[in-house]
Amino acid sequence: xxxxxxxxxxxxxxxxxxxxxxxxxxxxxxxxxxxxxxxxxxxxxxxxxxxxxxxxxxxxxxxxxxxxxxxxxxxxxxxxxxxxxxxxxxxxxxxxxxxxxxxxxxxxxxxxxxxxxxxxxxxxxxxxxxxxxxxxxxxxxxxxxxxxxxxxxxxxxxxxxxxxxxxxxxxxxxxxxxxxxxxxxxxxxxxxxxxxxxxxxxxxxxxxxxxxxxxxxxxx
Ligand SMILES: N[C@@H](CCC(=O)N[C@@H](CS)C(=O)NCC(=O)O)C(=O)O
Numbered sequence: 001x002x003x004x005x006x007x008x009x010x011x012x013x014x015x016x017x018x019x020x021x022x023x024x025x026x027x028x029x030x031x032x033x034x035x036x037x038x039x040x041x042x043x044x045x046x047x048x049x050x051x052x053x054x055x056x057x058x059x060x061x062x063x064x065x066x067x068x069x070x071x072x073x074x075x076x077x078x079x080x081x082x083x084x085x086x087x088x089x090x091x092x093x094x095x096x097x098x099x100x101x102x103x104x105x106x107x108x109x110x111x112x113x114x115x116x117x118x119x120x121x122x123x124x125x126x127x128x129x130x131x132x133x134x135x136x137x138x139x140x141x142x143x144x145x146x147x148x149x150x151x152x153x154x155x156x157x158x159x160x161x162x163x164x165x166x167x168x169x170x171x172x173x174x175x176x177x178x179x180x181x182x183x184x185x186x187x188x189x190x191x192x193x194x195x196x197x198x199x200x201x202x203x204x205x206x207x208x209x210x211x212x213x214x215x216x217x218x219x220x
Contacts, residue, residue: 015043015044015045015076016043016044016075016076016095017043017044017045017073017074017075017076017090017091017095018044018045018046018047018073018074019031019032019035019044019045019046019047019071019072019073019087020047020049020070020071020072020073020074021046021047021048021049021070021071022048022049022050022051022070023048023219024186024189024190025051025070025071026122026125026126026129026130026182026183026185026186027070027071027084027123027126027182028051028070028071028084029182029185029186029219030084030088030122030178030179030181030182030183031071031073031084031087031088031091032046032215032218032219033178033181033182033215033216033218033219034088034091034092034104034175034178035091035095036214036215036218037100037103037104037173037178037215038091038092038095038096038097038100038101038104039096039097039100040091040095040096040100043095044091044095049070050070051069051070051071053068053134053138054138065080065082067082067083069082069083071084071087072087073087073090073091075090075094084123084126085116085119085120085123088119088175088178088179089105092104092105092175103174104174104175104178105174105175114176115174115175115176116175116176117176118175118176118177118179118180119175119176119179121159121162121163121179121180122159122176122179122180122182122183123179124155124159125155125156125159125160125183126182126183126186128152128153128155128156128159129152129156129183129186129187129190129191131152132149132152132153132156133190135148135149135152136149153194156187156191156196157196159183160187160196160200160203161200163180163200163203164199164200164201164202164203167202167203167205167206168180168206170209173210173213177210178215181207181210181211181213181216182219184196184203184207185211185216185219185220
């Protein structure tokens with residue numbers, strides 16, 4: 001989507017891309033981890049922007065950001081990229097050097113689909129997690145629906161079980177793994193009381209190891 005760069009009041013400066021992101025967002029964390037793993041942090045200006053459902057300040061004109069969500073990316077030519085997967089693809093394919101890009105995402109075929117499928121699992125967990133949080137934060141108390149809350153947790157739990165079944169091999173840290181790390185960091189931040197590690201020893205051990213990566217440390 002091409003937009004006039006005046007459309008977002010906060011757009012100033014010379015970085016090739018601006019990443020509109022808020023620190024706790026699992027989707028924004030993924031984009032930041034990806035930028036760090038690609039070695040392009042010096043080309044990405046992070047603009048702190050809150051993502052909340054009710055038209056937060058700084059989220060931009062409706063024409064520029066129709067879904068009113070973060071993260072989104074703006075290129076210096078004004079192009080706007082939204083949804084965290086496409087933000088990551090834009091960083092990989094349009095900002096990073098080819099060798100760095102290839103480490104995060106194979107160019108085609110089943111290997112690429114595998115990475116994108118793992119990313120989608122994490123994004124689904126993030127969507128359910130955000131729905132759950134918003135239920136507690138914004139829904140009037142008399143309209144809360146515990147079964148619905150548990151159904152959202154069921155999606156998260158199912159996603160975590162699927163992760164446990166195929167724990168990433170040592171040494172790999174591609175886009176799918178960046179996404180998993182962002183989802184687990186969000187689990188620790190928002191849902192520690194749910195005990196997501198219980199019954200998932202492989203995933204817990206993997207998370208303890210990848211948590212040491214500088215790209216992940218930077219978003220915790
Ligand atoms: N599928 C989107 C989800 C993004 C999302 O839900 N972001 C939240 C913050 S973590 C947000 O901006 N929420 C505001 C809203 O729902 O209106 C993505 O992957 O980027």
